[in-house]
Amino acid sequence: MHFFKLYAKFSEEGLSPAEQLTLAFMYDRMNLSMNRREFYDNKSHAYFITYSREELAGKLNVSVNTVTNIFKSLKAKGWLIIKQRFNSTNRIFLPISLK
Secondary structure, eight states: OOOOOOOHHHHHTTOOHHHHHHHHHHHHHHHHHTTOGGGEETTTTEEOBOOOHHHHHHHHTSOHHHHHHHHHHHHHTTSOEEEOOTTSOOEEEOOSOOO
């Protein structure tokens, strides 16, 4: 069994429960990425994660459209930066540090 940490900052910032859970999955994956050099983007000078909308929809038990809407909302609120890539998974950066 794997546990995910929900940070108080998520609710303090007024994020919806779906947004909070999405970020919990993403920050958990970021912790793994930070231990692997191949997840470091030299142009952005930052670590990134990859998460397909389909994979995240399965984990959250929601539709891909719902995940797309959550991503749009989190991008607008400054929690996500998504770099589109041709013929590859998108790189997702989490610009807000929780440390």
